[in-house]
Amino acid sequence: ENIRKAIECFEAALQVFTKQDDPTRWAQTKNMLGAAWRRLEAGGRERNVLNAIGCHQAALQIITKETAPLEWASTQADLGLAWWNLPTGDRAENLGKAIEAYEASLQVFTKENEPVAWANAKNKLAYLWSDLPTGDRAGNLTRSIACHKSALEVFTKKDDPIKWADIQAGLGLAWWNLPTGDQAENLAKAIECYEAALQVLTKESEPVAWANAKNKLAFLWSDLPTGDRAENLSSAIACFESALEVFTKKDDPITWAGMQAGLGLVWWNLPTGDRAE
Numbered sequence: 001e002n003i004r005k006a007i008e009c010f011e012a013a014l015q016v017f018t019k020q021d022d023p024t025r026w027a028q029t030k031n032m033l034g035a036a037w038r039r040l041e042a043g044g045r046e047r048n049v050l051n052a053i054g055c056h057q058a059a060l061q062i063i064t065k066e067t068a069p070l071e072w073a074s075t076q077a078d079l080g081l082a083w084w085n086l087p088t089g090d091r092a093e094n095l096g097k098a099i100e101a102y103e104a105s106l107q108v109f110t111k112e113n114e115p116v117a118w119a120n121a122k123n124k125l126a127y128l129w130s131d132l133p134t135g136d137r138a139g140n141l142t143r144s145i146a147c148h149k150s151a152l153e154v155f156t157k158k159d160d161p162i163k164w165a166d167i168q169a170g171l172g173l174a175w176w177n178l179p180t181g182d183q184a185e186n187l188a189k190a191i192e193c194y195e196a197a198l199q200v201l202t203k204e205s206e207p208v209a210w211a212n213a214k215n216k217l218a219f220l221w222s223d224l225p226t227g228d229r230a231e232n233l234s235s236a237i238a239c240f241e242s243a244l245e246v247f248t249k250k251d252d253p254i255t256w257a258g259m260q261a262g263l264g265l266v267w268w269n270l271p272t273g274d275r276a277e
Contacts (some may be wrong), residue, residue: 007034019062026064029091030055031075046128052082065108073108074207076101077121084128092134099128111153119154122147123167130174138180145174157200165200168193169213176220184226191220203245215259222266230272237266241256 010033017025034055040048056079065072080101086094099136111119127146129140155163169254171191178186194217201210218239221232240263247255 003036003040004042007033009089010036023062027059028071029076030059031063034059034082035078036118038078038085049082049086053079053086056082069108070114073105073114073117076105077109077117077124080105080124080128084124087154090189091109091131095128095132096134099125099132100131101183102128111150115154119151123151123155123170126151126167126170126174130170138178141174141178145171145178148174159201162206165197165206168197169216170210172197172216172220176216184224187220187224188226189219189226194220203242207246211243215247215255215262218243218259218262218266222262222269230270233266237270240266 010029013029014026014033016022017029019026034052037048037050037055038052055242056075059075060072060079062073063075077253080098083094083098083101095105095225102125105121106118109121111118126144129144129147145153148167151167152164152171155167157164172190175186175190175193194213197213198210200206203210203211221236221239224232244256244259244263248258249256
């Protein structure tokens with residue numbers, strides 16, 4: 001309801017702020033209207049996000065890289081987020097447009113002059129490259145890894161621990177999915193990232209993120225082809241059992257069932273202990 005009221009207000013302002021008479025305030029209002037449409041969950045999600053894209057594109061007719069570089073870069077980032085959130089159409093095309101918009105923003109945002117905006121754009125690009133279903137998969141994930149690492153130069157464990165942990169988890173997923181290189185080494189790096197995230201994420205403070213990290217670690221330990229096999233699988237069992245403290249049959253039956261199946265496979269493969277048990 002609040003967002004709907006905000007949209008009404010912005011649209012009312014645009015009855016006076018016109019592109020012809022007051023182009024700067026028209027473009028700024030269009031940008032805010034776009035952000036409001038993107039946030040609106042009620043109603044048709046496709047319509048809302050398309051409205052957001054239209055508003056940001058309209059604003060970019062006035063806000064240029066030459067005349068207002070920071071505002072232009074922020075608008076590009078907003079446009080990228082809208083393309084990323086569009087639930088319909090060609091998914092690869094939407095993500096490609098989102099990547100273009102974020103990379104455009106990085107023509108202005110640098111680590112030196114706008115470190116937080118730069119790192120946010122890098123982090124968004126990391127997830128976009130990881131999700132992109134077209135192109136060279138290894139190349140996409142290599143770019144994702146590089147972008148996550150860049151973001152970690154700004155978002156540190158000390159200054160922004162939750163963001164740092166989230167990026168570590170994203171980096172871990174990219175290493176896990178990387179189809180090239182030494183697979184054991186990739187999995188070991190993924191394990192390091194998720195374990196780093198768990199230095200911040202706790203069951204008490206961030207139960208879902210904590211359980212997700214534990215669940216990912218369970219599968220990683222299960223898949224790791226190096227080291228002591230029994231020890232790896234024991235670590236997997238412990239991680240599955242931890243995650244099941246949060247993902248319950250009542251609250252999330254599908255995730256719970258997937259974990260039970262993973263846990264069953266690990267117990268089956270465990271080479272030590274009582275075989276019958």
